[in-house]
Amino acid sequence: MKHKIEHNSLSLELKDGRQLGFAEYGDPDGKPIFYFHGLPGSRLEAGHLHEVAIANNLRLIGLDRPGMGLSSIEPKRSILSWAADVEAFANFMGIDKFSIIGHSGGAPFIAACAYVMPHRLNGAAIVSGMAPFDIPEATTSLALGQRVVNSIIKMIPWVANIMMKLTSIMLNKPGMLKQMLKQMSEVDQLVFREPESSQAIIDATKEAFRNGVSGPSQEIVLTLKPWGFKLETIIYPITIWQGGMDKQAHEMHARIYAKLMPNANLTFFKNEGHLSILKNHGEEIVRSVCY
Numbered sequence: 001m002k003h004k005i006e007h008n009s010l011s012l013e014l015k016d017g018r019q020l021g022f023a024e025y026g027d028p029d030g031k032p033i034f035y036f037h038g039l040p041g042s043r044l045e046a047g048h049l050h051e052v053a054i055a056n057n058l059r060l061i062g063l064d065r066p067g068m069g070l071s072s073i074e075p076k077r078s079i080l081s082w083a084a085d086v087e088a089f090a091n092f093m094g095i096d097k098f099s100i101i102g103h104s105g106g107a108p109f110i111a112a113c114a115y116v117m118p119h120r121l122n123g124a125a126i127v128s129g130m131a132p133f134d135i136p137e138a139t140t141s142l143a144l145g146q147r148v149v150n151s152i153i154k155m156i157p158w159v160a161n162i163m164m165k166l167t168s169i170m171l172n173k174p175g176m177l178k179q180m181l182k183q184m185s186e187v188d189q190l191v192f193r194e195p196e197s198s199q200a201i202i203d204a205t206k207e208a209f210r211n212g213v214s215g216p217s218q219e220i221v222l223t224l225k226p227w228g229f230k231l232e233t234i235i236y237p238i239t240i241w242q243g244g245m246d247k248q249a250h251e252m253h254a255r256i257y258a259k260l261m262p263n264a265n266l267t268f269f270k271n272e273g274h275l276s277i278l279k280n281h282g283e284e285i286v287r288s289v290c291y
Contacts, residue, residue, distance in 0.1 A: 009043065011070040012092050020089055021070025026053025026060040031122070031290055032098040034086060035062045039105025039223070040167060040208035040216035042069035047200060049101075052282040058290065063089065065109070067215015068208040077218070079227040082109045083116035090120065099123040099289035103278060104249055105130060108223055110238065111257075115229045118236035123289025127241045128274045131253040134226050135260075141252035150224055160220040164213035171206050185245040188273035197279065231260035238264050239288040241281065243272030 011019040023043040026033075030053065035046035046062025053060040065082060067073035074081070086109075090098055099122045102110035107129025114124050131138045139147060153159050170176040181192055192198040208216050238261060242254030251268070258266035267284075269277060278285070 014088055018072035018074060019070060020085055021064035023062045025050040027057045028059055030057040030059040032059045032095050033289060034098055034100050035060060036102035036106030036109045037062065038103050039219055040205055042204050042207035044204035044207050048278055049282050049286060052286055056286060058286060067218055069210055073215050079108050079112050079222055080116060083113045086113055087117055097122050101125045101289060102129060103127045108227055111234060114234050114236040114238055121236060124236060124238045125241060125285055125289050126238060126257060127285060128246055128249045128277060129253060130249050131256040132227050133224050135256055137252050138256055141250040153220060154224055157221045160217040161213055164216045168209045168213060171202060185247050185273040187245050187276045191275045191279055234261045235263055240264055240266040241277060241285055242268050243277040244270035245273040248274040
């Protein structure tokens with residue numbers, strides 16, 4: 001039996017006047033897990049794990065990063081500054097310790113939180129995540145087209161705006177979206193053939209552009225720069241989850257995390273993709289962060 005997904009989308013005001021958007025799923029009385037969305041993405045992505053959270057008595061909270069969804073843009077933000085936003089949110093909600101899960105573009109921010117505030121964490125997981133691009137293998141493992149695009153954005157940051165505008169347009173053009181989906185692995189395409197799953201993914205991604213493309217574009221540029229810390233210095237144990245069929249985040253990125261972080265633990269599914277891993281192994285993933 002499926003439960004109706006009823007998310008409570010709200011925002012709170014941070015000390016500097018910015019808004020931080022969030023949405024709650026799962027069991028409101030359960031153990032807290034903060035979900036960090038992909039890029040572009042939004043708090044609504046946490047809804048993909050609503051059923052799993054209900055079944056495991058977990059309070060799942062999706063957070064919008066700056067400039068996406070309900071969250072204000074922060075011109076001076078960094079990868080590390082996200083940890084301060086998360087800590088402020090936890091303090092506001094009266095949550096002392098919590099777990100964190102980050103998918104895809106959310107991975108850098110999981111690493112940042114594990115680096116800055118391990119004392120606040122009950123568990124941490126990176127799913128289909130991208131690694132720091134100043135590590136040579138993170139770049140050489142990418143397809144040629146993506147390497148070229150990343151190089152151009154590093155030299156000409158405003159190109160990220162064009163990329164995000166095209167993405168936003170594609171999400172609203174069924175024909176263009178269909179062509180974009182063909183770039184995914186077959187196992188991920190299967191996820192999109194389920195109307196309910198497909199619409200939920202599209203809606204969560206569209207929400208990233210609620211206030212335009214500035215937020216997602218800014219974050220693309222940030223992730224291509226040095227993150228401000230080294231993975232080798234993160235001693236907090238993080239579980240890494242990766243599919244061998246992932247065409248969006250190459251498995252080398254997962255192996256970089258597993259190799260460089262002293263207490264990382266990699267779980268690899270050779271027949272899973274970028275999205276299918278969450279759909280098919282969501283319960284294992286959330287349980288890995290609930291100590």
